[in-house]
Amino acid sequence: MRLRFNIIKPRRLTGFQKVTSIPALRQLRHRALRAGNTVGFVPTMGALHQGHLALIRQAVRENDQVYVSIYVNPTQFGVSEDLSSYPRTWDADKVKLAALAMEFKNDNQVGHMSVVFMPKTKDMYPGSPPSSEVDGQGSFVTITPLSSRLEGTSRPVFFRGVATVCMKLLNIVQPERVYFGQKDIQQTFVVKRMVQDFHLNSEVRVGPTIREHDGLAMSSRNVYLGERRRKVALVLLDSFKEVQRIFARGAKKRRFLYNAAIERLSLVEKQQYALPRDKRARFEIDYISIADPDTLDELEEVDAEHGAILSGAIKMLPLEEPQEGEDTGLGGGTSTVRLIDNIHLELLSAKVGYIP
Numbered sequence: 258m259r260l261r262f263n264i265i266k267p268r269r270l271t272g273f274q275k276v277t278s279i280p281a282l283r284q285l286r287h288r289a290l291r292a293g294n295t296v297g298f299v300p301t302m303g304a305l306h307q308g309h310l311a312l313i314r315q316a317v318r319e320n321d322q323v324y325v326s327i328y329v330n331p332t333q334f335g336v337s338e339d340l341s342s343y344p345r346t347w348d349a350d351k352v353k354l355a356a357l358a359m360e361f362k363n364d365n366q367v368g369h370m371s372v373v374f375m376p377k378t379k380d381m382y383p384g385s386p387p388s389s390e391v392d393g394q395g396s397f398v399t400i401t402p403l404s405s406r407l408e409g410t411s412r413p414v415f416f417r418g419v420a421t422v423c424m425k426l427l428n429i430v431q432p433e434r435v436y437f438g439q440k441d442i443q444q445t446f447v448v449k450r451m452v453q454d455f456h457l458n459s460e461v462r463v464g465p466t467i468r469e470h471d472g473l474a475m476s477s478r479n480v481y482l483g484e485r486r487r488k489v490a491l492v493l494l495d496s497f498k499e500v501q502r503i504f505a506r507g508a509k510k511r512r513f514l515y516n517a518a519i520e521r522l523s524l525v526e527k528q529q530y531a532l533p534r535d536k537r538a539r540f541e542i543d544y545i546s547i548a549d550p551d552t553l554d555e556l557e558e559v560d561a562e563h564g565a566i567l568s569g570a571i572k573m574l575p576l577e578e579p580q581e582g583e584d585t586g587l588g589g590g591t592s593t594v595r596l597i598d599n600i601h602l603e604l605l606s607a608k609v610g611y612i613p
């Protein structure tokens with residue numbers, strides 16, 4: 258039987274095609290397969306920054322074609338989380354992707370970015386409306402106990418939503434390789450486990466965390482911080498640096514390492530509370546974890562050779578009194594911004610990556 262490709266009417270952007278329909282995406286994928294091209298896939302929720310672009314660059318180096326998805330997946334947001342206000346910036350994203358496509362063309366890269374997939378929720382969740390309730394109905398992928406810990410404690414439906422949408426996306430795209438950022442470290446563990454346990458035919462590749470000039474991990478949600486909260490937000494990475502310092506001096510026991518992080522965070526928390534309301538940026542510590550780099554299980558003692566994943570989350574609380582003319586970020590500083598970060602704690606710090 259001859260395959261017909263007449264459903265595809267993609268809009269051509271500079272060097273890549275925007276595709277919204279699942280059958281159209283499948284046809285393109287099928288063509289790539291018949292042409293013997295490998296496909297690398299970078300799933301995102303848009304509001305693209307250098308962290309995303311670095312993953313796409315890595316995928317282009319390692320595959321003939323690269324597909325990027327932009328889809329703000331409703332099921333990974335809890336009912337009271339920021340789904341409706343999550344930044345959606347397609348016009349700016351399009352410009353960044355077009356510049357990137359040009360870059361690949363000029364550099365004669367191995368592969369090229371061929372597709373930007375932007376599916377609709379009615380197609381991604383055809384059976385039932387996507388539920389964000391903890392006991393919501395629907396077809397879900399759950400990966401336990403990994404999904405219930407750390408991020409999962411604060412965000413109980415998060416990894417169910419991530420695993421479910423990644424399963425859908427991987428079934429649709431069927432890439433040779435799929436790319437995730439180290440910044441969302443627990444997500445990489447959940448997806449790797451899902452790929453292994455469900456025998457999915459894609460290799461999970463993890464790219465390093467890309468940081469701002471002062472070390473803050475890039476994140477789509479950083480646009481909500483504004484100047485005052487942005488400065489204080491560095492406290493999480495500072496606390497990691499403190500742990501790294503004492504680890505390098507010989508501290509291996511959890512209680513010492515953990516306390517070093519908490520002490521640093523608590524000190525800055527107190528300093529902020531001592532400031533007047535129109536000057537301070539308050540935050541809450543969500544968790545600090547010192548975990549095995551292979552399993553993400555909490556460690557009582559860190560092996561010097563093997564090291565540990567030091568991760569954490571803080572919540573930057575809304576500004577109490579924004580000042581006249583102050584840069585309060587998108588949303589005027591009214592929303593809580595939850596930030597995560599992690600580093601690989603190890604003595605030979607080759608894998609730690611750039612931390613200023």
Ligand SMILES: Nc1ncnc2c1ncn2[C@@H]1O[C@H](COP(=O)(O)OP(=O)(O)OP(=O)(O)O)[C@@H](O)[C@H]1O
Binds near residue numbers: 438467475476
């Ligand atoms: N700073 C970063 N460095 C490397 N990869 C990143 C970075 N930030 C995000 N990524 C990766 O990009 C992919 C898409 O992430 P996403 O679109 O949720 O962006 P995000 O910046 O993580 O947004 P959010 O504010 O929701 O955390 C994920 O694999 C994520 O780990």
Ligand SMILES: CC(C)(CO)[C@@H](O)C(=O)[O-]
Binds near residue numbers: 300333419441
């Ligand atoms: C992997 C992902 C695209 C699934 O929606 C999202 O969790 C993200 O952007 O990290």
Ligand code: BAL
Binds near residue numbers: 302333441
């Ligand atoms: N970067 C992970 C997506 C989220 O926080 O919702």
